[in-house]
Amino acid sequence: MKHFIINQKINKFFNRFFTYLFLIVLSVIILYPLLITVQSAFNVSNLAAFALDTHMKWTLDNFHQLFTQSLYLTWFKNTMLIVILTMVIQVIIVTLAGYTYSRYRFKGRKNGLIFFLIIQMVPTMAALTAFFVLGLIINGLDQYWYLTMVYVGGGIPMNTWLMKGYFDTIPRDLDESARIDGAGHLRILCQINLPLAMPMIAVQALWAFMGPFGDYLLAAFLLRSPENMTVAVGLQQFIANPTNQNVSMFAAGSFLISIPIVILFLFLQRYFKSGLTAGGTKG
Template identity: 85%
Template sequence: MRGILSSTKFNRFFSRFLTYLFLIVLSIIIIYPLLITVQSAFNASDLTAFTLDLHMHWTLANFQQLFTQTLYLTWFKNTMIIAVSTMIIQVIIVTLAGYTYSRYRFKGRKNGLIFFLVIQMVPTMAALTAYFVLGLIINGLDQYWFLTMVYVGGGIPMNTWLMKGYFDTIPRDLDESARIDGAGHLRILWQINLPLAMPMIAVQALWAFMGPFGDYLLSAFLLRSPENMTVAVGLQQFIADPTNQRVAMFAAGSFLISIPIVILFFLLQRNFQSGLTAGGTKG
């Protein structure tokens, strides 16, 4: 009996040890690049490469040069407009589409879901030519609205599947009870299902908002004018020339990118919860 208990305690200890070891290694992998970026952003030296220097001199000159000598504020504004527009439009479409596929049965429903999966398998690189030709036809090249529509369209297929799966976890008994009380379709969606689906809606909003800040390929391909570039495309110019790399300014711009994302994360944090529907059908 003692041997069994000792073996159980050892297994628990070993399991916890491996868990904490994994978390520590993962934290180092995530935090180390962040420390280098933050340090490079405030480094007074003229950096030519990303390095971790514990004895550096701190300064705000890199941010001052970023604001006065480049179009960073314009790029940041452009990215914010695209990100907010993408977030609002995509969340509305994906939420309505996911709810429709989850709660209603109609002709073509199964084929529509399969079509979404097939579309999701097409890589972005394969669609660049199609985006370019479409932009030429509708005069959308170098336009915010066209890039926003491309982001929204690219995010609909898989996110609709995710939203549908989340709505499937919400008990249908709640809908039936509301119908007995005389609630219509919109009221059931607005007052019952949407509050319960807020965790997934919050995740969708954060993903949609983050996309334009981190995307380089589509932005560089569809936006041509320097004053219309996004932050990712503009910052890439700082390190594109091997003979004249402005690493400190690149790091400063990258640091500022994280601020709106972090703010949105904390605003949505209270919605990142699971189990909201637990016990929802109990009286």
């Protein structure tokens, strides 16, 4: 018995040790690049490459140059317009589609879900030519609305599956109880299912918001004019030339990108909960 207790304590110690070791390593991997970016953004000297300097001099000149010597404010405005439209449109479509596939049975339902999976398997690189040709046909090249529609269309298939799966976890007994009380389809959706699905809707909104901020490939391929570029495409110009890089301004612009994402995350954080439907039905 004593030997068993000792072994149990040793196993518990090693479990805690390796758990904390993993968390520490993961924190270093995540925080180290962030520290370098923040430091580069406020550094007096323009670094030739990203580096962590403990004796740097702090300044706001990089941000001043970013606003006065580049089109960063224009790029930021373009990006905010695209991400807000993408988030709103995608969340509405995905929520309604996921609810429809979860709650209703109709002809072509199974084939529609399979089609979404097949579409999701096609990588973005393979569809670039199709996006370009379609944009050329409908006069969508170098247009915000076309890039927004590409983002929305690319996010619908897999996110619809995720939203459907979340609606499947909401007990159907709640719908039946509401129907007995005389509630219609729209009222059941808006007053019962949507409040219970807010955690997944919040996640969908955050994903849709973050996607265009970090995307370079599609934006660079479909937007041509400097005044129509997004932040990701515009910032790439600062480090595109190996012989004339402006790492400090690049880091300053990257730092500013994180601000709206952090604000949205803090706003949606209250919805990132689980178990909201627990106890929703009797028995």
